[in-house]
Amino acid sequence: MYVCICNALNTGAVNKAIDDGASTVAQVYKACGAAPQCGKCKCAIREMLDDRTPLKVSGQPVAGALPGTPADPLRVAVRAA
Template structure:
């Protein structure tokens, strides 16, 4: 599922960034080579960074947006 529509960042990309050391919203964007746009995804990314556990899946985040 997409977490950031503006930059087409999905939950797998966020999770991969966190597993590789991203520890904040800004560091996730930096790891993806993207720049934040509208900010609607910040809460979801912040939650995913905070959850940072090995078995973290794409579900359970009400702010994530399904790809059409």
């Protein structure tokens, strides 16, 4: 599925950019060799970043922050508080 029509970026390209370390919309565009045109895709890319970026507490990744990982991130965050 296309996420960005202007740059012909599909979900695979955006997810790869995120998995390779992009943590902002601008970094996703850059990693894909693209630049924003109309900007209508920014919210979709932001949602993909939020869905795929692991939660961090005090700069440390939280176990279970991604679906399918073992611990419940909310319980870990409460225990750490």
